[in-house]
Amino acid sequence: MAAHRTDHPRRLASAxxxxxxxxSEAAGRAVLWAAEAATRHRRELHIVHGLDLMAAxxxxxxxxxxxxGVLENIRRRGADYVAAAAALARTVDPGLPIRTEVSEADPSxxxxxRSGTAHLVVLxxxxxxxxxxxxxxxxxAVTAHGRGRVVVVRGNATDQGSxxxxxxxxxxxxxxxxxxxxxxxxxxxAERATPLIAVHAxxxxxxxxLLGYPNAISNPDVAAAAQAVVAEQLAGWxxxxxxxxxVRKVYLSGPRHQLLEWSKVAQLVVVGSRGRGGFRGLxxxxxxxxxxxxxxxxxxxxxxxxxxx
Numbered sequence: 001m002a003a004h005r006t007d008h009p010r011r012l013a014s015a016x017x018x019x020x021x022x023x024s025e026a027a028g029r030a031v032l033w034a035a036e037a038a039t040r041h042r043r044e045l046h047i048v049h050g051l052d053l054m055a056a057x058x059x060x061x062x063x064x065x066x067x068x069g070v071l072e073n074i075r076r077r078g079a080d081y082v083a084a085a086a087a088l089a090r091t092v093d094p095g096l097p098i099r100t101e102v103s104e105a106d107p108s109x110x111x112x113x114r115s116g117t118a119h120l121v122v123l124x125x126x127x128x129x130x131x132x133x134x135x136x137x138x139x140x141a142v143t144a145h146g147r148g149r150v151v152v153v154r155g156n157a158t159d160q161g162s163x164x165x166x167x168x169x170x171x172x173x174x175x176x177x178x179x180x181x182x183x184x185x186x187x188x189x190a191e192r193a194t195p196l197i198a199v200h201a202x203x204x205x206x207x208x209x210l211l212g213y214p215n216a217i218s219n220p221d222v223a224a225a226a227q228a229v230v231a232e233q234l235a236g237w238x239x240x241x242x243x244x245x246x247v248r249k250v251y252l253s254g255p256r257h258q259l260l261e262w263s264k265v266a267q268l269v270v271v272g273s274r275g276r277g278g279f280r281g282l283x284x285x286x287x288x289x290x291x292x293x294x295x296x297x298x299x300x301x302x303x304x305x306x307x308x309x
Contacts, residue, residue, distance in 0.1 A: 010116075010120075010148045016119060017043050018034075018114055019033075019034035019048070020111050020123050021047055023077075028088055028124070032088065033153045033298060039093040041119060044098070046100075047099070047100045048110060049102050049103070049107070050106055050110040051078050051103065053104045075102065109141075111146065115148055120151060122153060125154050150301045152298065152299045152301070153298045154296070164194070165194065166194065166266055166297075167266055168194055168267065169263065169268070170182055170185035171259050172233050173255065176272075177285075177302065180273075181271050181300075182237060183302070184300060185198075186241045187241075188268055188300070190241045195247060196247070199251070199262055201254050201258050202225070202253065204253070217250060217252045260290065264297075271287055271288050271291060273302065
């Protein structure tokens with residue numbers, strides 16, 4: 001089990017679950033998920049909205065923004081967004097401690113900066129986007145550059161009712177960011193009292209799709225090597241979380257395909273911010289990209305502490 005610092009600000013009891021809102025339906029789903037998470041973690045919920053006055057000035061013209069009443073209207077709309085989000089969060093837990101913030105900053109910069117001390121950051125996404133950029137610049141920026149754990153709430157998924165019996169799924173790839181994902185996944189599975197499915201694909205290629213290769217690993221040496229990767233990355237965590245039932249699933253290839261399939265029957269999928277073979281400058285890997293675009297349940301991107309600045 002990799003060593004992890006215990007004194008990091010996001011692990012303090014005062015670290016909040018943070019959620020961004022822009023008044024959209026997708027943001028509302030994120031607020032519900034975040035409120036459930038804050039209740040489960042016994043943490044404050046911090047609801048934030050960035051006004052992005054610089055962008056507003058570019059869109060409306062500097063003169064228009066300085067006209068009396070225009071700036072006040074922009075601020076009032078932001079205040080309405082966070083007030084509505086707070087009211088929605090209280091439908092989950094009327095006693096939940098909630099803090100709201102309306103900032104003049106760009107929302108992506110605001111969330112990235114706050115992610116350094118937040119317990120986790122939650123954002124909403126809707127639809128099955130065919131292009132990652134269609135999910136929005138804020139979502140793109142925060143999932144790639146955020147620190148700690150960033151959750152993207154997809155589709156109609158929340159964390160309630162029938163979803164509570166579903167497992168947590170984690171992508172295991174032997175990388176350092178894989179260590180961060182495993183740590184986050186065990187904690188989530190333990191808090192939810194649900195099984196953990198550890199998924200590993202030996203090859204990044206979709207051989208099963210492109211060449212008709214079988215999903216299972218037939219070569220015993222390759223199978224043993226794949227199992228060894230999983231065993232090494234999970235080592236020690238079963239001792240720390242003895243009540244978590246872990247199921248290991250090893251496939252020949254296609255990590256994106258395997259995790260997307262598992263997302264159909266999971267309440268949360270957890271992956272590292274950049275997997276094995278990822279370029280140093282690529283802050284969100286191809287598997288994370290695919291899940292954020294197409295997963296059938298919420299996705300947690302676990303960034304390593306090394307990325308904190």
